[in-house]
Amino acid sequence: MVDWQKLVRQRLSNLALEGAEKDEVHAELAAHLEESYEAFCREGLPEKEAVHRTFEQVADWRDLQRRIFIAKRSGHPMQKRVHQLWIPGFLTMALSIVFLVTLQKLKIKARMVSWRDSDIFFFAPWLVSLPFLGALGAYISSRAGGSRGTALLASIFPALALTLTFLLMFPIDMIIEPIIGRQVDFSIVATVLLRDGIGWILVPGAALLSGGSLVHLWLSQRSRSQNPAIS
Amino acid sequence: MIGSGIKRGTAELAILSVLEEGPLHGYEMARRIEAQTKGALRFTLAALYPMLYRMEQRGWIRGSWETSSNGRRRRCYRLTPAGKKKLSPLRKEWAELFGALKRLTKVAHG
Numbered sequence: 001m002v003d004w005q006k007l008v009r010q011r012l013s014n015l016a017l018e019g020a021e022k023d024e025v026h027a028e029l030a031a032h033l034e035e036s037y038e039a040f041c042r043e044g045l046p047e048k049e050a051v052h053r054t055f056e057q058v059a060d061w062r063d064l065q066r067r068i069f070i071a072k073r074s075g076h077p078m079q080k081r082v083h084q085l086w087i088p089g090f091l092t093m094a095l096s097i098v099f100l101v102t103l104q105k106l107k108i109k110a111r112m113v114s115w116r117d118s119d120i121f122f123f124a125p126w127l128v129s130l131p132f133l134g135a136l137g138a139y140i141s142s143r144a145g146g147s148r149g150t151a152l153l154a155s156i157f158p159a160l161a162l163t164l165t166f167l168l169m170f171p172i173d174m175i176i177e178p179i180i181g182r183q184v185d186f187s188i189v190a191t192v193l194l195r196d197g198i199g200w201i202l203v204p205g206a207a208l209l210s211g212g213s214l215v216h217l218w219l220s221q222r223s224r225s226q227n228p229a230i231s
Numbered sequence: 232m233i234g235s236g237i238k239r240g241t242a243e244l245a246i247l248s249v250l251e252e253g254p255l256h257g258y259e260m261a262r263r264i265e266a267q268t269k270g271a272l273r274f275t276l277a278a279l280y281p282m283l284y285r286m287e288q289r290g291w292i293r294g295s296w297e298t299s300s301n302g303r304r305r306r307c308y309r310l311t312p313a314g315k316k317k318l319s320p321l322r323k324e325w326a327e328l329f330g331a332l333k334r335l336t337k338v339a340h341g
Contacts (some may be wrong), residue, residue: 027304028306031305032257064277074285
């Protein structure tokens with residue numbers, strides 16, 4: 001009896017796809033060959049002939065490997081990026097902002113934590129919501145075929161966008177303030193940068209990432225359990 | 232038998248058409264197409280899967296792992312809304328082409 005899984009894995013061992021995607025292709029093709037072989041056997045062909053007829057389905061494995069790779073990478077890169085990163089990322093960010101604004105409208109007070117003569121603000125209910133929003137971003141990205149890296153990027157997108165805003169805001173501020181005649185105290189800027197960086201980027205980013213990582217882990221495990229070829 | 236160039240062109244239409252009837256895994260899809268075209272269109276594994284993956288990347292079909300009645304895991308494909316949208320103009324294009332060829336060959340033999 002031919003081990004179709006093993007055979008396909010050997011013949012398509014150089015298929016240049018990521019681990020899980022490659023395993024899925026191997027499992028799918030092996031299932032097809034197995035079913036073809038069984039159909040030939042049911043037609044009354046001797047085992048050797050059934051195996052031979054099944055093998056005839058692929059004349060050139062290297063060519064098949066090349067064509068599968070091209071087909072799998074044929075989607076428009078920009079379109080894929082939109083579905084795998086930008087849509088889930090912006091959705092995560094929009095929901096996190098809407099929830100934060102709603103909490104502020106409901107007059108829910110932020111918790112203040114003192115650290116090195118500075119007060120860092122923490123919105124506990126908002127922080128609690130972030131793992132769920134990070135999970136949503138990673139889930140949408142993964143469903144659109146996003147890799148682990150892309151799914152995690154989508155989950156922490158709000159924190160990344162805020163980082164970019166901070167990085168742009170402070171240099172711009174430091175240029176504008178002297179122009180309008182104000183003195184810039186670099187120690188104050190550094191303290192503010194550190195304080196807001198922790199309160200608005202690091203901690204929320206970690207919360208988003210925890211949700212995104214959990215969902216990605218769950219999806220990977222589900223994919224493995226559904227696909228026996230993935231070990 | 233129909234030539235390989237025409238077969239390539241009609242393959243997308245064939246796949247979208249059989250998937251319009253319901254979700255199918257690759258092997259069943261190939262069998263269904265062969266049976267419905269009385270053997271004129273025959274998909275080997277090497278021809279079918281690169282085509283399916285390309286159509287999946289274009290968003291016309293979507294594959295997901297499902298358990299069949301005999302307990303086996305199979306990757307089933309179904310039409311997406313984009314695939315359904317693609318099917319109608321594709322059918323029209325091919326109907327026009329075959330209509331034109333039919334008229335041409337009638338004139339040639341007439």
